[in-house]
Amino acid sequence: MTAISANLQEIRTIIARHKRWDLLFSLLGLAALMIGVLTFLTLFGQMVIEGAGRLSLDFFLNFPSRRPEQAGILSAWVGSTLVMVVTALVAVPVGVAAGVYLEEYAPKNLLTDIIEINVTNLAGVPSIVYGLLALGIFVYQFGFGQSILSAGLTLALLILPVVIVATREAIRAIPIHIREGAYACGATQWQTVRDHILPYSSAGILTGVIIGMARAIGETAPIITIGALTFIAFLPPLPFTGEPTAGLFDWLTSPFTVMPIQMFNWTSRPEEAFHENAAAAGFVLVLMTLTMNGMAIWLRYRLRKNIKW
Amino acid sequence: QSAVVKVDGSSTVYPITEAVAEDFQKAKKNAVKVTVGISGTGGGFKKFCRGETDISDASRPILKKEMDACKEAGIAYYELPIAYDALTVIVNPQNTFASTLSVADLKKIWEPAAQGKITNWNQVNPSFPDMPLKLYGAGSDSGTFDYFTEAIVGKAKSSRGDYTASEDDNVLVQGVARDKGGLGYFGFAYYVENQKKLKAVAIDGGKGGVLPSPQAVENGTYSPLSRPIFIYVNAKSLDKPEVKEFVDFYLKNAPKLVKEVKYVPLPSKVYEANTERLTKKKVGTVFGGEEAVGMKIEELVHREAKL
């Protein structure tokens, strides 16, 4: 009895000692989180404080101008939005298909290994190099010119690795017994992928797409390299409007600018007032990212609600 | 598709072209569209000599390589100087001793031999205090760099390498504004906008120190650091009415708009000479593919151009 209580006493001191680590680590974890959160808030706060004065409806509806008070981001946000649409339309199908191939079809061989290394390697290639590639291939080789299409394709290539990796992770999370269930029903491989793998991994894929898009929307260097403009005071043609009438896809080949370029240009201008514009544009850009993230979280929640293994 | 005038090139020239484009579009009620890009003088010429743009903004004259490229593609062009950029040497406002620096002083600071050796103000001039010298300047890929080295060191691209280089002049502004021993150089407009944070140095080109100012540039006393900046117009494009109109508008409104965006307009004679060039179809460059420092711009425009 006494032996046991002495022993218990000992155990308790040990536990107390170890629990200090628990506490310490909790605090450390919170602190680490806070560093991230505070950095973001500082960044965001700075932009809000500096740029708040310029945020008005006109700011969204005006074209660039040499007068800071009249300059706006109309061509920039429209351009960014359209480029993102192209990027998503290309990166999502190609990235998801590649992820599905690697996870569901690829045999374990050298080619697969090469593709895998290759995908992670691409994630580390500086974005400007993508710009150089795209300039040679999309702009000149394919003759797409300095257009929304070229920019969208470039950014699509840039975020492809992220989409592929996210797709693979999401697919891996699907339990094997769901797959077996489908095959046991007589489904072919493609039917299994189409009816099960893709729908059930969509939430994870979406996360990857959004992370990728958030990166793409803030990219400057590759877009400048392929020839995005800085001053452009007109919008891409709406389908079936204008003189002469634009076709359904004419906007794809239109010249354009994007938010980060506009911002980049304003930050490098001598006048202080332009720096306010840059802050305001940065604020809008982060807001656009935030909206995308918000959508993703909401969609992910909706999609996951139905799926629990 | 409605008519589009495509301009691309130097970031230094961009504010002027932007201002012109903005007013031109307004004047034409948007019947003509103008786009302006910034891919640097070099990137601009690359597109220009491929025939992709109508006009190229340039902060330096066209170089040999680029002349060859244009020639190969059969592209003839008009070279039109449109403004002065006065390179300004600036120091931290707390620096009270270096109000005037001679070209020789600057050369001592910036020449390649200075690398790692001239690191203190008192090495520049024994009367200066003992204070570390920190340098800020244009990136070695820029026209500003080429011009500054040519004018100060005497040889283009000849410079020490241990200084903070940036394409973005605001970065240089930040550097010198924060660094008591800092010295840097960049375009006049950045100095004008940041006068509170910076102090300009008077340049002694042999006839006493001269502070940069529009007057000093126009009357030629701010030498050798005033350099002309240009637009190059594709001769074939000029046959298109919208390009012709744009260029005419550009030359006509340049003096007003150049001043508005804080550059220094050229003497009005030069704009007239430009117009004459266009009417007489005098294509080509007068620089022969080289940087031209200290030459009087008026003389230059009357030189016979070569292609």
Place this chain on the structure above:
Amino acid sequence: MSSIILAESSPAMPLDYVSDRLARRRTRHLRETIIELLLLAAALVSVATTLGIVFILVKESLVFFEHVSLWDFLTDTQWTPLFDDAHFGILPLVSGTLVSSGVALLVAIPLGTIIAIYLSEFAPFKVREIAKPFLELLGGVPTIIYGYFALLFVTPLLQLLIPELPGFNLLSAGLVMGIMIVPYVSSVAEDAMRAVPMSLREGSYAMGATRYQTAVKVVAPAAISGLAAAYILGISRAVGETMILAVAAGMQPNLTWNPLEPAETITAYIVQVALGDLPHGSVGYQTIFAAGLTLMLITLCFNVIGHLMRKKFREVY
């Protein structure tokens, strides 16, 4: 088996519906094959991209190496390709790249790992669900904003601590880059740790371990391949980052291993020249391809090592 008289097997007799299914087999096969090829093609897009990049880099680099010997490129300690007195030693750019990445990783790996462990093992459900997307936002801020943040906010702050710190330095750029990379590391690492089966955790808790002991001694080692993947991603991202360094690190090709000094990275150099005034096709312009190729080889090294490491760890499971 005596009690069972084995039934006579009936003669082969293909049934109608069986043959019906057989008839559809060919088209099904064809369709499956086409789809597989399409998917393969998509996977090969990434390979094609790499090939394209390598092709462009190598092609232009070859021209470059006609002018500059490979030996000079690798051993010269000065990088002044655009100067009159041109030197083409890549080492200063490599040192800048490695030092800035090193600083960034010293921030991102510990912070990312701690956050991942905290979120997966300590944090209440709600904190996790809110914190994760919030962190992911950090990855979506345009890097140019980070660049100015480093230059105008972090550097002055650091100068309070280290008065002799120059206005441009690798330290503050690296720190900020590290924070930018944190979400990349923490997200992937957290996913990996959450994928560790609960049975391992139960095993550890059943031994009387605390949360900290379980997290550090059992969960993290079990998730090591995922952690390695996260780190590799972080490293790649750090090595490839451009704008932060272009703005805040000083753009000064300086062969140094001291993060307190200004320096230039490969990426910063590339972006500077690619957007500058140089005539295209000149040797000066071609330097960016040689530099790019160097960078690509550096990241390739990391990735191959990472891939092999992951493979090795995977076999263990």
Place this chain on the structure above:
Amino acid sequence: MTTPTIKAEAKDLNFFYGGFHALKGLNMPVYEKKVTALIGPSGCGKSTFLRCFNRMHDLYPGNRYQGAINFYPDQTNLLAEKVDPIEVRMRISMVFQKPNPFPKSIYENVAYGLRVRGEKKRTVIDDKVEEALRGAALWDEVKDRLDDLAFNLSGGQQQRLCIARALATDPELLLFDEPTSALDPIATASIEELVSELKDKVTILIVTHNMQQAARVSDFTAYMYLGELIEFGVTDEIFIKPKKKQTEDYITGRFG
């Protein structure tokens, strides 16, 4: 007992997981419209054997079959290279250990097999779904909530849903791999009852680690040990007087 017809028959069946020889020369019939139970200690190869019948092993690399499983009346060798595994699976359905409904509606779960077969007519599918759910004794419980997610069903209901999914395509052979081991006793009882009812319509092969269950539901029983078939016979005989000492030891719990 009248002699039943053979529906399928393993002939010198060997199976390899890569280098591991998991099934060793199995010979065994499966009789039509009867329930055959596979029993034996954990790891003896029951699941492995069962999964040969619908070529589940084809999904994983490195697995190898040897020998044949002949399927009647057409005498196809299910394991032949040239036989399409998908065709095999269209004729032979399977119910797994853990209920694995798809994260779709109840209706879509049952309809899935039909859709895979290219059936498009809503009325045909409706009829088949109802029939299958009735067959799985689930219709009354779910008929008003066919659009509900399958996950909202209880474990036992989910397993019956999986049975309905397997039934909907009129399989010739129905495979069960420990279908009740993840279920509570009440659900287990209802599944066992169902199996007994189904045997009038379909041939059943069932793996169980629960001898009582084998005794209750099967007509024939096979006892396996370490990848070999030790004994096969009518269930009552196996449980009352097994021929082999080994079988007896296992059944009476003296094993080990």
Place this chain on the structure above:
Amino acid sequence: MTTPTIKAEAKDLNFFYGGFHALKGLNMPVYEKKVTALIGPSGCGKSTFLRCFNRMHDLYPGNRYQGAINFYPDQTNLLAEKVDPIEVRMRISMVFQKPNPFPKSIYENVAYGLRVRGEKKRTVIDDKVEEALRGAALWDEVKDRLDDLAFNLSGGQQQRLCIARALATDPELLLFDEPTSALDPIATASIEELVSELKDKVTILIVTHNMQQAARVSDFTAYMYLGELIEFGVTDEIFIKPKKKQTEDYITGRFG
């Protein structure tokens, strides 16, 4: 049979998984240095009950205990709010259904519990590790490869490693949750033998779904059904003449 000392005792134990009432008013003793088996159909709450003893349920949110498990000789209520679950787990070890060695060396796996307790002396740890591995009948097989990864062991060896890990800290009570259900028959036999040997040194509570196993290894048996304790008694009596009809039905396989 002489009356043994009570090591632990459940008093009106209720347990809730959120809203689900999984254990209903259990009262049951666990005798010192004896093996007590928990049997009953799947889902009856055996694992739930077992996991109360080392407060495993504390790891998941929403779980709630009611009543007490008194632990002797110090008469601590293991479930009391103020009792630290870590303290409980340091006194009571557990072996799980699936072997779950840590991704570490064999040596480090066994040493883990000691390290967790802050033991630093290499010699002490060395001794304890050897003793535990001997206790788990694994020493001879692994003594030359203690630095090997635990994953390189076979399933049965892994499970014995987990037993060694549990033994290394001299627990007062050892919990087994179906420790052999993931193992092949040969490994199963060796684990069963081990359990029989261990009872001289330590009190054991074992969950099994295999009645034969319960009969072979245990001194006392508890039969549970739907969260309730139906019958508790000396194993031989339970298996030969159970008092309750329900127990008899289950044991003879007539259940359902």
